[in-house]
Amino acid sequence: MAETMRALVIDRTGDADELHVADVPRPLRVSDEVLVRVVAAGVNPIDVKTRAGRGVSAAIGSYPAVLGNDFAGVVEAVPYAAHPLQPGDRVYGMGRVPRTGGSYAEFVTVSSMSLAPKPASLGFVEAAGVPLAALTAWGAVIDVARAHDRQRILIHAAAGGVGHFAVQFAAYFGADVTATCSDRNVEFVRSLGARHVIDYGAERFEDVAGEHDVVIDLIGNVAADTGSRSLSVLRPGGLVVNVPTGSWPTMAEEAAARGIRATGYSVSPDARTLAVITRLIDDGSVRVHVDRELPLADGAEAHRLLEGGHVRGKVVLRVAEDPA
Helix, strand or coil: CCCEEEEEEECCCCCHHHCEEEEEECCCCCCCEEEEEEEEEEECHHHHHHHCCCCCHHHCCCCCEECCCEEEEEEEECCCCCCCCCCCCEEEEECCCCCCCCCCECEEEEEHHHEEECCCCCCHHHHHCCHHHHHHHHHHHHHHCCCCCCCEEEECCCCCHHHHHHHHHHHHCCCEEEEEECHHHHHHHHHCCCCEEEECCCCCHHHHCCCEEEEEECCCCCCCCHHHHHHHHEEEEEEEEECCCCCCCCHHHHHHHCCCEEEECCCCCCHHHHHHHHHHHHCCCCCCCEEEEEEHHHHHHHHHHHHHCCCCCEEEEECCCCCC
16 A cells, blocks of 8 residues: 555645645554545535634644544455444544544544444435534534424524534424524525424524523524523523634523523544444434535635535545445
8 A cells, every 4th residue: 555645635724725635644553543545535614624723723733734533435455354334334424634634535533433334325425524514513512402392492593514413403302493504504404303493594593482491502602692592592500602613702601691601512533422322324214415615626615615615515525436
């Protein structure tokens, strides 16, 4: 196997045009890691923030740096002969970028605890759009908010990558879901299981939403003070879960002043949870929507799409052709 690989890299943080294709050293598998030949890589807001000098950019140890957290591909090498995963297995998962190299590349190494068999019902491109967004939604909605029957949950940015999974998980576990989105996504979000859908361009959600037990905040205060306004629709003792990094610095103080519980959330690349999500996908209870598939070389365009907002579901980079 060649010692180098093709990857989409940055030599410094900056705008989307910093992304370019280059040959870089192929990652070496160590310890419990699995070497995966990447077929497709998901593109996420954290990638965009990190490339721009925010996100987790402070942890980048050297350049050129390969971004990209989640992927779908084929196992190339495993820790030992009797490992549950074997060369040739079709898998998906996410790594811990930039602690390890990212998925915008022909190969990636990840802990075997962060890797699961790919859903049989999905192609590689669709599967690559699942791990980070779905695990984030599961963590916020199920692990933190503990979605259950008749619980009233408001989900912002419900048509986005994390949002479209959050709506489905909350509805699956019986919650009464209210969701906000743009006009063009109202029917899409309703089809995911939201009982009440608010077009944020036509009306202010706090005027029509009523009282809720939980707000899953996927926006923060970076747009129209969405986070702060959300406090007014929570019951006393209710919970707000804010996900986007650095999007609402004053959340804890504002929530405490109103008698509301508040927390951020950071995703864990847990294969056990991903396996549960896989079963929900394969039995038809949950679906992933891929808005755009682009070749690896068009990674800058993928980042610009996310920066522009209004992506429905996920944007995915095609790294290689599907295996035979």
